[in-house]
Amino acid sequence: MYKSNNISNSVIRRLPRYYRFLGQLLKQNVTKISSRELSERMRVTASQIRQDLNCFGGFGQQGYGYNVEALRDEIAKIIGIDKQLKAILIGAGNLGRAITMHLDFEKNGCKLIGIFDNNLAIENLQIANLPISHINNLKNFCLKEKPDIAILCIPRDSAKEIVQNLIDLNVKAFWNFSHYDINLEFDDIIVENVHLSDSLLTLAYNVNNQIDRQD
Amino acid sequence: MYKSNNISNSVIRRLPRYYRFLGQLLKQNVTKISSRELSERMRVTASQIRQDLNCFGGFGQQGYGYNVEALRDEIAKIIGIDKQLKAILIGAGNLGRAITMHLDFEKNGCKLIGIFDNNLAIENLQIANLPISHINNLKNFCLKEKPDIAILCIPRDSAKEIVQNLIDLNVKAFWNFSHYDINLEFDDIIVENVHLSDSLLTLAYNVNNQIDRQD
DNA sequence: TAGATTGTTAATCGATTAACAATC
DNA sequence: TAGATTGTTAATCGATTAACAATC
Incomplete structure (x- = not known):
């Protein structure tokens, strides 16, 4: 086309x-x-x-x-909004939960089909009509449901292993909120980074240097 | 220098x-x-x-x-991380709360000094050691505390009015999570946009068009 | 001194803007 | 038809990369 x-x-x-x-x-x-x-x-x-x-x-x-x-x-x-890519959330902490509740996935080309966390205490808690599953169930879930995208809301240090697992399970793309640099080790994987702290630092730079800028 | x-x-x-x-x-x-x-x-x-x-x-x-x-x-x-710019959060919904709890502001050049929302039901609720204040208190607070940055986690439709108020109150910069396009009307104001849905749509485009891309 | 690596200038590449012929 | 506005080619601008002289 x-x-x-x-x-x-x-x-x-x-x-x-x-x-x-x-x-x-x-x-x-x-x-x-x-x-x-x-x-x-x-x-x-x-x-x-x-x-x-x-x-x-x-x-x-x-x-x-x-x-x-x-x-x-x-x-x-062109974007493929109607394709409704299957997405899973990894990490149901503050940020993961907020994104899930804040965003209308279906209007943005996706369908959230699973939420995973390693914290047993929040297992089965419902978020956006989905229960939080323990991360141990991730493999079986992926084999069955074949998600396209993983949303990464986990700390940097646990990211590498999870990413490797997900790639092995055929996840093609990551929406990455962690500071783990996926493309450094997996360079043919589609990654969209959202580095909130980088964004805030950029803003801080611009504010702190605005006096010099006005000309 | x-x-x-x-x-x-x-x-x-x-x-x-x-x-x-x-x-x-x-x-x-x-x-x-x-x-x-x-x-x-x-x-x-x-x-x-x-x-x-x-x-x-x-x-x-x-x-x-x-x-x-x-x-x-x-x-x-160069960034000015030690400057600890004074920041306020406008909108303590899911996203606003998550950002507050998720981010270490002090490591990113800022200090969060106030949280505001128009929902009376959550007034005085503590988040990251700060109480949520009603938006009615915003003006007095700003006159006294003179924040540098406002973090905008409110819906598009209420954004314009709040932005105008904050600019009048001498707020210099916005970390904008809303879809309101601040620079269209206020073009000399420093803005850092975080458009989560744009980011997700970009990812969706890349996934949906990956087959054609591999060469 | 010889080797390494910077700071900086020059060349290349890509993205944005301008111009205009095609055409509705 | 005349006017408007596209699609597209050409010109410009800016960002990235390469090259190398300066220097530690």
Whole structure:
């Protein structure tokens, strides 16, 4: 259908934002938009929007612009939101639980099918309609349910072993909240890192150096 | 001391990772490292490491390399980890609470000094040794305590008003977990976005398009 | 001194922006 | 048809990598 190789990471990371903005426009009953108008709303260049979209196909019409709903649906298809990838959560501490309860997985291309933790004390506790299972049940579960994605909310030091196990059990991708650097040892595995402390440190840098920056 | 203007965002975002790796090395009692060795451990080019560091100064020694502890301390100083910026949390729902309990703010350049929520039912509940205050107390608190950073863990629709209030109260920067796009309306404010759903969608894209990618 | 490795300049690569012909 | 706006090619800009002289 479209050449999904060679698409640069920069472009891919902008897709969710386009998707969000188009969703907002749709809510406001905007049916049609030009790259120019959209660029003003999103504060990016119209060139960039047209370049980005044309990586995947020609979704607009000369002299008219883009149909908002059609374009949003195209982007949903490109991302594969309807694919509902099977995801499991590893680590049901504060962060793991919060992510589970905070996020609407189904709206973000996934379906949460299992939650695992090594703490016997919280076994069977229900979170988002799923019981927490002990980590000992992980292997059997994976053999049966074949999850695509593992969400890693465990400490750095226990991560390596779990990741190795999960890869052996055919998990293809990780949403990694730990500080364990998966790609250093497993370089053909898909990883999306969320390093909260890196993000906070970046913010701290920017605040601490703002005086020098104002020019 | 160093020209902190003109430092590109790409470089700044790599600083926390250098800081982490150097910390790890220190734990392993490594006292000295060359850009070459570090580049192999971090899987980046030695050129990049030397370029990045030289944005801030010449921290190495020809023929020898870098002193691990000294370099780590320099990076801590560049980021301003010891500055302990005053931070407040807005929104003590699942995510806000989890972030508060999960993160060691003091190790990441901040000090959490207040937690606010509009839910009267959870008022005075203690989280990380701080009581949750009702949002009505925000103004008085800010006038007195002058926080630098606000952590935004509230829904998109209530964000705009709160952000405006906080900016009026002299908050300089936001760690934004909401989908409200702060910079669209306030473009001189420092913002670090953490869009969990964008991150998950990016992962979904990569999984759904992995077959085409393998070449 | 000779060897190693930095700091820094130059070359390359990729991403963004501008321009414009195609076309609705 | 004339006007608008896309899709796409070309130009620019910035970031990464390579090379090497300086120097410990």
